[in-house]
Amino acid sequence: MVVVLGALSLLSAVAQTATEPVEPAPSIVDPASGSGGSVAAASAKPSGGNPAVAIAKPAGADVAGVVARPKNGEGLEGSVTGRKDARTMTLSIPAPRGQITDRHGEPFAQTKVVWYPALKFGQFEKADRSYVIDWGRKRIQQANELFGIQWNVSDEALWQHYRHRRWLAMPVTCVVDKTKRNEVQSKLMQGLILHPVYMRYYPQGKCAAHIIGYTGSAGKLEKGPINYGDPIFERAEGRAGLEMIFNKELTGKEGLLRQDYEADGSLVLKKYEKRPQPGGTIVTSLDMNWQKHAESVLKRYCDRGAFVVIDIHTGEVMAMASRPGFDLNDFVPFISTEKYEALKNDPGTPLFARAFQGGYPPASTFKPVVAITALSNGEIHEHSLIDCPAKIKIGNTWMHNWSKSPEGYIDVKRAIARSCNPWFYQVGIKTGPTAFLSVARRLGFGSKTGLPLVGETEGLIPNNQWMIKHHKRKMLDGDTANLAIGQGVMLASPLQVAQGMAGIANGGALPKLRLVKQVQRANGRVLVSNDPERRNFLNLDPQAVNIVHEGMMQVVHAGYGTGKRGKLSYTVLCGKTGTAQWGPKSKNQRLAWFAGFFPLENPRYAFAALYEGKPNERLSGGRKAAPMVSAFFEHFKKEIKKAITPPPRAMVIEEEGDEDDGRLLDDGPAPRAIPVEEDEDDGIIPSGDDPRPLRAIAVEEDEDEVPRNQNGRRPLRAIPVEEDE
Structure with a gap:
């Protein structure tokens, strides 16, 4: 306080x-x-224009021009x-x-x-x-x-x-x-x-x-x-x-x-x-140390970007940083015209709050929304296999995979981990835009968060009415395919993407975000206290939620995942990379995303990191945005481990034999699971087609074990741009 x-x-x-x-x-x-x-x-001004006596008229003064007699004999008295x-x-x-x-x-x-x-x-x-x-x-x-x-x-x-x-x-x-x-x-x-x-x-x-x-x-x-x-x-x-x-x-x-x-x-x-x-x-609700470190990470890894962290349990925004920024003290007692014009005309737009004012294509960070909708609606099942060639013709347009390579028959979890465009083109069209865009809106996309922010963007989740108004036609399959991979006309702020991840992590409800915990009087008395609230129910199938969580875990911890650089040393992180074309075509500019939540069990923190690329810069969410996430959360390892570790529970084991074979309530803390040693492979889940049972501890990935083209080189990106390895 x-x-x-x-x-x-x-x-x-x-x-x-x-x-x-x-x-x-x-x-x-x-x-x-x-x-x-x-x-x-x-x-009073007497004739002649000379200044007259200016005297106050306190209560009780009834004679014009004369000061009332001061109370208790204090003050002036006169005419x-x-x-x-x-x-x-x-x-x-x-x-x-x-x-x-x-x-x-x-x-x-x-x-x-x-x-x-x-x-x-x-x-x-x-x-x-x-x-x-x-x-x-x-x-x-x-x-x-x-x-x-x-x-x-x-x-x-x-x-x-x-x-x-x-x-x-x-x-x-x-x-x-x-x-x-x-x-x-x-x-x-x-x-x-x-x-x-x-x-x-x-x-x-x-x-x-x-x-x-x-x-x-x-x-x-x-x-x-x-x-x-x-x-x-x-x-x-x-x-x-x-x-x-x-x-x-x-x-x-x-x-x-x-x-x-x-x-x-x-x-x-x-x-x-x-x-x-x-x-x-x-x-x-901000944590000063988290906020400063978020800005430090942005400064280290990018020239322009944003970083948002949300406490899933409370909906509190723990950090929300935009780069570049400006010094608030430049505005006091006033800012000079020259300095203000310099800020306004700076090509980096430091006055622009990218974290909540910027509308960007969410790119592949949106794919979990499509997957969770398709699973909840029964359009696909956990083990449904869909053929994913290198490209698919939709209408008169060929739409490519980011790798220009076929993925073969894959299920939903591998599709998320590999960020496979053809899988989401097909499933998005099968599920229908009305269905997955409705879920997106329940996750907070397309509307303001309700936080006390000036200039917050609503983002954009289109519908047929919007398409008719702006494009003179209804939504076509090509539009649906683009929207299913988070591109096209869809827009979202980093804050909205982090909020959406908080909803996916919760699975049952979207938490109402909070930026202000309390309003106090100067003496410390609390006038307003904001308690955790639910914004709305999601109405998603719990099994579908768990399947998508596992797919997002594989993004980071599987050998074939696109977000391995975002892993943490002390917990299992679920993430999703994203890369999108952005801005005028003449600039050939791209965005890199990495968003998600952790831990896998009982998620506590959701996040979104955005990297704005320079013109003609080659980038991906896995290479540019994911390292920002690991750099941020590893810094608070001790603090976060304490926050996400469940309290120890007592164990009572009923034994028919010797009493000493069981544990009593006062025998000390319950035993903890012993970490399983990993085999020498590329991750918790190997790169092969047959996944093995999940293990408790993630191991370091071998960055060299990535899919290659027949010529031995890494695959080139196609349009629309997506993750590379």
Whole structure:
């Protein structure tokens, strides 16, 4: 549980215009906005245009132009005509913005106190226009020299601020940290101050940038006569991501500060009429270490890609990374036009959240959906054998296997392991697009996940109506064949693919995904807690689910599987590789996928890894995406083993003979299975046609034992592109 502490200790820092603000508490940190305060005053302008006394009208004031008698004898008392330069005002103090944290309380977004250079006018005896402007220009010049800025203020702005708002600081947006403040404090001319403000800060920089979002100013400071509730510095508001979606919960409640000034400009009363209440804390489901490592793996293995991990039991998103990204701190207190244009025009599109905004052909990661539908509907059975030549003519088009080689008669499990296109062409047409696309929709394809994400794609699962609208015809067998291998017009995000794998792993229901675990008050009280839920039932045959699980296990652990590089040393992983054409044909660009879940028994984690290929780059899911998965999960081997290992159970064995032959409840933990030594072959399941019984422990695959063409070379890819070995 994370609690924002010390907010009240910051109030004197942000409310005063002195240069010695109170230091922030550790949980209050940096960037974008600064909250503000407000001022209250009613102004009257006598004839002649000279400024009149601007005095607040508190409750109970019933005589125009006269300050009501202060309660308890505090504050100023006087008349407009007698105390023309006196002021009483009530300013609003924007509350510290709440935190956004990971599941363990590690902060993604915080608020801290920084300082802005500011002018603080006094009450001048000779307050003519030229004197005020000259006074301000000298201090602006010093600020530009000390802080290396270009503070440009018009003469009219200086004069009008003195006339109407000289009791308040006139800041420039230039962040001064504590070190710089201590360095220049003694050098400042009288009237040039460092004005404390709240600013948003993102301590993790780029980490989860597309999810967390950033803040910006909710509006410039007021000009002209002071009004009740004017902020003492600019308010902040969420502009993207969770910062925007949960802006209300993060904003908190503003406070009110009353200040009374004598005619000579001296402060005679400073009273907090209402303390600001810090914003709440948004506790995400993300694990900071997992998120950072996911981004590190993407950086190591690809220039552009995405990685998503979901807890199948709870539906929680543990990590969701997109590459490239950007530093959230670039947006606070504001981002320059030049820097923003550079981000927008970057060919890598760093502002684009590939993990949930990108729509891609799911390619062969979709094949388990077709297989599970065909099995559930009785179109095929576990041991049904289907002849798979190197190519099949559908209509007037020849559609190829990825290897350009025939696979012969194979069953569903080998078809999944080999990612055999001809098998899925035929079974997809036999099953029918209505059937397997309906299952796809129940697995979450073609609709948003419901997570609090900005710009999430729905993906695309077509139907006849869509085809008629966009292609002026109904779906044909060629369309069905393409859809059966996850290509054609079908689109899905990495998040949707991972969600679909979570549904296949569960087998009975699709878990409702969660990105936010709790919304807390600043004191830690839980306002909203999201518990695990079911999104919808899948209505799949349990035996069909088990068969597909075994086929996906063979993808990784069989000698002939296409995803051997994704295996883990400590558990049995079920996966599916995928490779697809993507983007404009002129670029000859491809995608590589590896998605799945583990362990085989009682699956806990589902995942999807995406690799965006460069133009003309030759790639496959097995070679490019699968290694990212093993690199990620091996890093957390100890932690994950603990999470997926079932608790030890006691054993009671009834024996007719000696009592010592059995185990009692208090005899210690139940014995564990002994790993079976593997024969010297290419994996749990050999490359031959007759599979042997499954074994408990996977062995390392011999990368050289892969199918070859007659000329001894590895087979060339055909169009559509699929896995190679």
